[in-house]
Amino acid sequence: MKIPSLPEIERQSLRKWNDKRSAVVFTTEQVWDLVKDQLDIFPHQKFYVAEATKPTMDHFVNQAEGEVVYGIGGGLAIDTAKYVAAHLKKSLFAVPTVLSTDAFLTDATGVRINGCVRYLASKSPDLVLVDIDLLCRAPIVMRTNGAADVLSIATGMWDWQYAQDTGKNPSNQMIESHAVEIGNAILKNLIKNAKEIGNGTAAGMKVLFDLLCLEVQLCYLCGHSRLEEGSEHHFVYSLENFLNEHALHGDLVGLGILLMSALQDQEWQPYQTTLEQLRINYRPPGVTEKMIINTLVGLSAYVKEHQLPHTIAADRNITTDLAISTIEEVLG
Ligand SMILES: [Zn+2]
The missing domain is CATH 3.40.50.1970 (Rossmann fold)
Known part of the structure; x- marks a missing residue:
């Protein structure tokens, strides 16, 4: 290998x-x-x-x-x-x-x-x-956008563990406890430094740069990206088909993290605080409530159609009512 x-x-x-x-x-x-x-x-x-x-x-x-x-x-x-x-x-x-x-x-x-x-x-x-x-000196709206791909460990790793618990991980993608622990340490450091990163200081940018490096290297060692790419990314890939204008990847992933962590019955509030500290706009312009509802309701069919790795998105039956209540819960 x-x-x-x-x-x-x-x-x-x-x-x-x-x-x-x-x-x-x-x-x-x-x-x-x-x-x-x-x-x-x-x-x-x-x-x-x-x-x-x-x-x-x-x-x-x-x-x-x-x-x-x-x-x-x-x-x-x-x-x-x-x-x-x-x-x-x-x-x-x-x-x-x-x-x-x-x-x-x-x-x-x-x-x-x-x-x-x-x-x-x-x-x-x-x-x-x-x-x-x-x-x-990068524009504030996109300066820390890549941090969403580190925060997505929160939902990606949850999905990876969920697939393991339900016997749905292929043999080359089995959970490894040391990878999970290292992934958690990367996530914890992002949350701890979110304010500094959001402020765009040199120290903050250095931390974000290092965390991106660590995450990519960890994915290489695992041989896949399950620890940072789960249902929150699948939500984004599907949502993009409804969009009429370009939206920043990190903004969409931020939205996906909030919605999917709520649907995973995780405590999503710390992730919302982190996104706000990072100044990532999880309410991207051009994304309407109707688009989010359509995406959530169709998500289970979408992930099956595109044969995406197993996550909560495949199993959770998201009705229109559940989609609306989840949106109200995390976006108010
Ligand atoms: Zn991404």
Whole structure:
């Protein structure tokens, strides 16, 4: 069994970096305006990325020409750069400008296929350039969004244990008590430091960065992502089919954590406090009560249709009344 590991990480000011090779850059317009004067590279080509679909990424693979590939920005830009660099067999540099996801640490690219999210093998960055001061200056609405993917241990791990107790875990995904204990320690540290992270201090950003690294490495050691990806993510994948506008992944996951932890009969209030301290908006604009009700009521059919790992979502019969009372409970 081959166990992947975290990419090499360089923590330094972007201004200290320079690269004379011709680069293919994947970013967004807003991010490029922010970093272009700080980063001494030669962008032979620059692509602004707006969606995570396989046809778009394949299009970029056909267009891209350069010696090295850069992904600069949040999850979408970096995930796209990973896919293109893997297909062109080029060196890849990731420059996260916001801790909105853990995409800069992982070796797969999330894409939407037939109404669900699937992970395509791509590649880890050859080097991740991390400028903590830049991360502190990211827009508040997305600055700590990746923390939702750490907080989702609260519901993901509950689901993993539930599947174990009901005999539904496949033989290669059995619960391991040490992994659960380490997962709990990561979760506990996020909750403890949520205020500092939410305030966007250098110390807070460093903690969040470290927790994302620890979580990704723990998932690699387990060989799957069950400890951080459970019914709260399945809720998000389904809800996205009802949305008319883009919403931040962490905001949607935050909402999913609150709803699913209530449906798991967990004490959900500490998670709500944590999300508020992190300044993650679990009431994303564009998500209506009707969309949430439809998602919850259809969730059990959705997870079966897409053959997602076993969680409470498969077994709990969520009626319209239960959906409404759960929404009222956690969103008031
Ligand atoms: Zn996620």
